[in-house]
Amino acid sequence: MPSCHSTNEVASDLLKTQKIEEGTVIITDNQTSGRGQQGNHWESDKGKNITCSLILKPNALPLSDQFVLNIIVSLGVADLVSDVLSMDAKVKWPNDVYCNNEKISGILINSTIKGHMLENSVVGIGLNVNQQHFSNTKATSLSLLSGNTTYNLPQILESLILCIEKRYFQWKNDIDGLRNDYLKNMYWRDQVRTYKENGKYFTGIIKDVTNSGKLMVEDEVQTRLFDFKAIEFVK
Ligand code: BTN
Numbered sequence: 001m002p003s004c005h006s007t008n009e010v011a012s013d014l015l016k017t018q019k020i021e022e023g024t025v026i027i028t029d030n031q032t033s034g035r036g037q038q039g040n041h042w043e044s045d046k047g048k049n050i051t052c053s054l055i056l057k058p059n060a061l062p063l064s065d066q067f068v069l070n071i072i073v074s075l076g077v078a079d080l081v082s083d084v085l086s087m088d089a090k091v092k093w094p095n096d097v098y099c100n101n102e103k104i105s106g107i108l109i110n111s112t113i114k115g116h117m118l119e120n121s122v123v124g125i126g127l128n129v130n131q132q133h134f135s136n137t138k139a140t141s142l143s144l145l146s147g148n149t150t151y152n153l154p155q156i157l158e159s160l161i162l163c164i165e166k167r168y169f170q171w172k173n174d175i176d177g178l179r180n181d182y183l184k185n186m187y188w189r190d191q192v193r194t195y196k197e198n199g200k201y202f203t204g205i206i207k208d209v210t211n212s213g214k215l216m217v218e219d220e221v222q223t224r225l226f227d228f229k230a231i232e233f234v235k
Contacts, residue, residue: 003030007053008124027052050127067213070095071182076164090187102140194234
């Protein structure tokens, strides 16, 4: 669609009123009010990037393991970025994709629940492709990281969906392999780094992530689990 406020909202509205097949992608060239994590806005110049929402129905996924969906999608996006650039792309927990210490993609997943299982998931992906200037200094794009190549957006979208599909099948056949790949590709994992919790700085090492999405960090005395928003990456 040429323009819309938020592909995630369009997808959620469609799911409320129509039968939508798994694998349907809602995409726009001009997202005017993109939603980000924690109520943030997602910035994307018209016609430059991928802003899309993929509808999945991960009905075999219990609510308690819902983070597995973040693992599938963020790894799929990181795969695409590494394939295109031949560079390492990392997943910054919970599900940002970083390359060269800058954010190239953000993911926002909204799911409905049936009983204890996930029903419909709207997987919103913002992937910076051809944009050259960002108001956020920590943002980058495929183009900036490749020395200003202009990429074909439909081709990038097609490869992106294939990369996510591959990880989605891996979840069904080889969950341990999927988790291991996520751990291997986690930004700052196994490194001594500074984090912030409730305004206080501490030194710790990321070790793992639980299926419900908690980050496991070893500090000087113990191993602790953190919820989204409870910990900030500092340096
Ligand atoms: C983040 O804060 O990092 C998540 C950003 C997610 C942005 C994408 S763009 C397509 C989809 N539609 C939205 O409104 N948001 C997501």
